[in-house]
Amino acid sequence: MKARRSATTRTAPAPRATINDVATAAGVSRQTVTRAMNEMPGINPATKARVLAAAKRLRYRPSRFGRGLVKPEPRTLGLVVDDLTNPYYPELASAVIGEAAKQSWNVIVAEKVHATDRRTLLLEVAGQVDAVLGYLNDSDGLDQLGDLPCIQFDSPPGSTVGGVELDFAPAMAELVDHLLDRGVRHPVLLDISPPGSLSGRGQCFVDLMREHGFDPPVTQVIDNSMAAGAAGCAEILQDHPEADAIMAFNDIAACGTLKTLRRAGIDVPGQIKVAGFDGLGLGTYLSPELTTLALDVQGVAAAAVGLALGMAAGEIPRSGPKARRRVSYRLVVRESS
Numbered sequence: 001m002k003a004r005r006s007a008t009t010r011t012a013p014a015p016r017a018t019i020n021d022v023a024t025a026a027g028v029s030r031q032t033v034t035r036a037m038n039e040m041p042g043i044n045p046a047t048k049a050r051v052l053a054a055a056k057r058l059r060y061r062p063s064r065f066g067r068g069l070v071k072p073e074p075r076t077l078g079l080v081v082d083d084l085t086n087p088y089y090p091e092l093a094s095a096v097i098g099e100a101a102k103q104s105w106n107v108i109v110a111e112k113v114h115a116t117d118r119r120t121l122l123l124e125v126a127g128q129v130d131a132v133l134g135y136l137n138d139s140d141g142l143d144q145l146g147d148l149p150c151i152q153f154d155s156p157p158g159s160t161v162g163g164v165e166l167d168f169a170p171a172m173a174e175l176v177d178h179l180l181d182r183g184v185r186h187p188v189l190l191d192i193s194p195p196g197s198l199s200g201r202g203q204c205f206v207d208l209m210r211e212h213g214f215d216p217p218v219t220q221v222i223d224n225s226m227a228a229g230a231a232g233c234a235e236i237l238q239d240h241p242e243a244d245a246i247m248a249f250n251d252i253a254a255c256g257t258l259k260t261l262r263r264a265g266i267d268v269p270g271q272i273k274v275a276g277f278d279g280l281g282l283g284t285y286l287s288p289e290l291t292t293l294a295l296d297v298q299g300v301a302a303a304a305v306g307l308a309l310g311m312a313a314g315e316i317p318r319s320g321p322k323a324r325r326r327v328s329y330r331l332v333v334r335e336s337s
Contacts, residue, residue, distance in 0.1 A: 080134030229256025288335030
């Protein structure tokens, strides 16, 4: 008889930790683990340290094959704006591109003004990027984005979606006080809005003036251009010859306003004071230099890009208070008032 070999009992090796195990232990997404393990940009240093600590604790080792496939490919943001012929948007785009470049992200820019179908435009942009930001609303097709990170500029107060709220009310109050202190008694609003309604900033100006006992008449134009601002100012001079101040919807409309006043031989600020909105660099090259409510465009870009990258890395929720930022305007008093 052949002797039988005694059975040898072996302990089964512990299951090898997976990327899912590390993600669960660190409280992050699989994508964030990949970014941390492969030295990819766009991840918070504290989050990266937490992921690496979890990986070490679990003795997680990415396969060499998998690591060979993973490359720190550049990520891409999609920036959607209205019209790049408006100088505000190139300034914003430049700031966004600069902020994204700090994290090795690329940016593609799309204009709504040239889109035959804005929903299709947004869908096409979404298919090429890792996050979208811009001046967007429901009619642009936000419902198509699914779980793609989306940041809205000028997001209304009280909204819960990801966005950057642009707070102009305190600066507008300062402007109203400034105009009244300078002797203004017949202010007029030059607004870009559909008939029967006012823009948010226009309504704020009117409400603040009413609090001081003044009820400024409103001249409305639809086109957002210097030519429209010039035409609107001509209408004001005809309909409201008593006007001693014009609050323009933005700096572009204010440029057109100053041109019309200069051609009419009206002294600014002696006879009529003029104020704009946005704080564009061109305001300092006008004569007289333009008083304006200036937006910190660099701050807006930093806030929006930070939100987008945080959402893409799974570090910031897509909605709720943590998905929102606020940037305030400031009053810049120059020669025109």
